[in-house]
Amino acid sequence: MVVTSDTSAPLVVVVGATGVQGGSVISNLVQSDKPYRLRGVTRDVSKPAAQKLKDLGVEVVSANIVVGNESAVQEAFKGAHVVFGVTKFFEHKDSFREIAEGKLMVDAAKAVGAKLFIFSGLPAVTKLSGGKFSHVVHFDSKAEVVEYARSQLPTVDVEAGYYMTNLASSMLGPEKQPDGTYRWTTQWDPAAKFPLIDTEADYGLFVRYAIESPEYSTGGGTIFSYAEHASHAHIASTLEKVRGVSMNIAALDPAAYRASLEQAGLPATAIEILGDLLYVTEYGYWFGQELEEQQKRVRAGLARQPRTFEEFLRANPDFFAA
Known part of the structure; x- marks a missing residue:
């Protein structure tokens, strides 16, 4: 589709438009057969990624989503039918700031009369694990934003799975x-399985579904975005198959793993977060919620199917090149 300027078409405002998730939302809406007006919100409208969006017909506006800048955020959201919001915990590593900025977006979307707020949330690990794993703070903070958003306006929580690109870390x-x-x-x-996603290519597929599906377009519900459940063993064997490398998995007990992180010089906060990601082995990344019938309907209704890890590797020959 060609992005339209027809005012009868819904205006979708995308926060973080030059980032991985926001960029994926825009690229997947551009591929839709439905007309949209698109506005991308970014801090720096001069960078090349912003210019590429303009070339697609996307209106690009500058707004820094921080507490104290509420009027500018409302101006950036003005006229929106749908607002997509995302926060960036690892820019500041402050869960209280993440919550405040998430709520700011919710309040701005409500103030401009948006009909639908879509947020990139994550599971409330502390709550869902009964307090056993309480240090995955950036998951909990995103979950708190979603809870607040649901109390203010129609909201869909589109949660990203485990980034395939994390394997480069x-x-x-x-x-x-x-x-x-x-x-x-x-x-x-x-053998524990992670829900993997090629975020740049496919996260926006699920946001597009949230906007276009009658089941979600009026708000409510959570969508889990991923391509496949894959264990470390499967990922390793796929890398061996596609890249021709030899892989050895060293599974440490939690204490030894934390000690290795300390030896690597990671700060205490990072060690706590990475250590408590052990919850995935015990409960699953989304605590099994992604396996419900409703989520199967989402997968069946996508405009196309997301890439598997093998397909991602073949589409990105420079990633993890031997």
Whole structure:
């Protein structure tokens, strides 16, 4: 589709338009057969990514979503039928700030009369684990924003699965050894499955579904976005198959894993977060909620099916190149 300027078409305002999730939302709406006016919100409208959006016909506006800048955020949201919001915890590592900025977006969307607020949330790990895992603060803070949003206006929570690109992180993915093989140090059971997603290509697929599906377009519900459930063992074997590398998974007990993080010099907050991600082995990333019948309907109704990890590797030959 060509992005329209026809005022009869709904205006979708996308926060973080030049980022991974926001950019995915825009690119997937551009591919829709339905007409949309699109407005991307970013802090720096001069960067190349913003210019590319303009070339697509997207209106790009500047707004810094921080407490104290409420009037500018409302102006950026003005006229919106739908607002997509996302927060960036790892820019500041402050869960209280994340909650405040998330609520700011909710309040701005409500103030301009938006009919639907879509937020990139995550599960409330502390609550769902009965307090056993209480340090995954950026999951809990996003869940709090969703809870607040639901009390203010029609809201859909579209939660991103485990980024396939996380595997490029030295803390989360395999590391190359001097002999050319790869060692993957983890605290997770190698058979425990993660819901993987090629976020840049596919996250927006699920947001598009939330906007276009009668089941979600008036608000309510949570959508879990992922392509496949994949264990570390499956990921390793796929890397061996597609990239021709040799993989060795070293599964440590939680204490040894935390000690390895300390030895690597990570700050205490990061160690607590990474350590408590052990919840995935015991409960599953989304505590099994993504397996419900409602979520199966979402998968069946997508405009196309998201990429598997193998498809992601083949589409991105430079990723994890041997």
